[in-house]
Amino acid sequence: MKHLAMLALRSAWNRRLTLGLVMLTIALSVSMLLGVERIRRDTYNNFAQSVSGTDLVVGARTSPVQLMLYAIFRMGEATNNIRWESVEQLARHPSVAWTIPLSLGDSHHGFPVLGTSAAYFERFRYGDDRPLAFTTGKPFTQLFDAVIGAEVADRLGYRTGDKISLTHGMQDIALSEHRDKPFVVTGILARTGTPVDRSVHVSLEAIEAIHLDWQGGSRMPGLDIPAEHVRKFDLRPKQVTAVLVGLKSRAAVFKIQRYVNEFRDEPLLAILPGVALDQLWQVVAVVERSLLLISALVVLVGLCGLVAVVLAGLNERRRELAILRSVGAQPGDILLMLVIEGLGLTLAGCCLGILLLAGTGALLGPLAEARFGLSLPLSLLSLEEIPLLLSVIGVGLLASLVPGYRAYRLSLADGLTPRL
Known part of the structure; x- marks a missing residue:
């Protein structure tokens, strides 16, 4: 076995340029397969951690x-x-410990505006129960203060102290802009990798203030309430879009859910975030499975290239194989040598692919964290990726049997007889 492995290694070294390209193809394919799986898993974790601590x-x-x-x-x-x-x-x-009301419907240059209370910055959690943090500034305290997410600040180049105006609805139309009631950016949140990064946060009272002279989605004709006069009106919210609820004891979650679902004053719905996120992920799971399938097909193409290269080289190696037979090598030894060669290329390609993925993660990991809030762990191989890698090695072993069986069938006379 040792001698066959040395023969296979020396034979491969003589064809190192061609087999090196095949190995690189396998490495890139494996890197793509494991990379898609790693991004899929990390994206799911970030997706599932968009909100935590909310019952x-x-x-x-x-x-x-x-x-x-x-x-x-x-x-x-x-x-x-x-x-x-x-x-x-x-x-x-x-049984309710705290609530965070959410009011949606306005926007700023395509980014959603979220009306909420001060409890949002104290109680909202994401990821592994991580609180919101500020890179600069502080939460809103005055009526026309605004706190923006990291992506809003990066894309629009805002800093604390800048003035912005909101738009009625999600369409960025000048006629729908609340230009007469500008806001001042008082804080910029640290990047979270959640929808918080793409949101502009204002108070619920501010949402009421900018809509005092609006009705039915348009400004009321002949009515113009300046920003300095809005405090004379009752700015208590009349309605909100949704509410995040935290309970004193999680044991009461189903009791409160039933209480809300059976609410008599108006039809309401209470959902458990984890359960709803799983249902939502099932809707988009077909996309990530398709990406994984495409990556698997790329690996298969790379292994087919391995088979094609080794098969194409068999005609040139017939004399070499015949000489091995003439000095005592059995047909099974020839088969085993070709299998060792193909399996060795597959293993080398897998190892190189893992190193390429790790190097790419080390280079692009900080960028992914800073730009997208996506945390890419700097690891060579995780437990979840081992079955994928073993599958690639298994398919590579099966692919190596094809040229091995072909060499097995070659006869000594065929190898020594000159071809005309």
């Missing part, structure tokens, strides 16, 4: 996935809002 998400009655989309991911629109009296009644429940 229930409450909104108007709709599907759980839709409620999760607009309440947490700021996507889509709510079918209806919740009356403020219902929010107050929910907050007074003996």
Whole structure:
């Protein structure tokens, strides 16, 4: 076995340029396969950690996935809002520790505007129960203060002290802009890798203030309330889009969920974030499975290239194989030598692919963290990736049997007879 391995190594070295290209192809394919799997897994973890520490998400009655989309991911629109009296009644429940009201519907250059309370910056958690942090500035304290996410600041070049104006609705139309009531950026949040990065945060009272002279999605004709006069009006919220709820004891989660779902004053829905996130991931899981399948096909193409190169070289190696047979090598030895050669190339390609992936992660990891909030662990191989790697090695072993069996069938006379 040792002698066959040495023969295979020396034979491969004589054809090092061609086999080196095959090995590089396998390495790139393996790197792509493991990279897609790693990004898929890390994206799911970031996806699932968009909100943590929240026991229930409450909104108007709709599907759980839709409620999760607009309440947490700021996507889509709510079918209806919740009356403020219902929010107050929910907050007074003996089992409720805290509530974070959320009001959506406005935007700023395509970024969603979130109206909320000061409890948002104290209670909201993401990832592994991580609180929100500020890179600069502080939470809003005045009526027309705004706190922006990291992506908003990077994309639009904002700093604390800059003035911005909000737009009614998600369409960036000049006629829908609340230009008469500008906001001042008082804080910029640290990057979280969640929809928080793409949000502009203002107070619920500010949402009411900018809509005092609006009705039905348009400005009321002949009515113009300047920013300095809005404090004379009652700015208590009349309705919100959704509410994040934290309980004093998680044992009461199903009790409060039933209480909300059976709420008599208006139809409401309470969902468990973890359950709704799993349902939402199932909707988009077909995309990540498709990417994984494409990567597997790329690996298969690389291994087919291995088979093609070794098979193409068999005609040139017939004399070499015949000489080995003439000095006592058995047909099974020839088969084993070709299998060792192919398996060695596959293993070398896998090792090189792992190193390429690790090097790419080391170079691009800080960029992914800074730009997208995606944490890419700097590891050579994780337990979840081992089955994929073993599958590649197994397929590589099967692919090596094809040229090995072909060499096995070559006869001594065929190898020594000159071809005309």
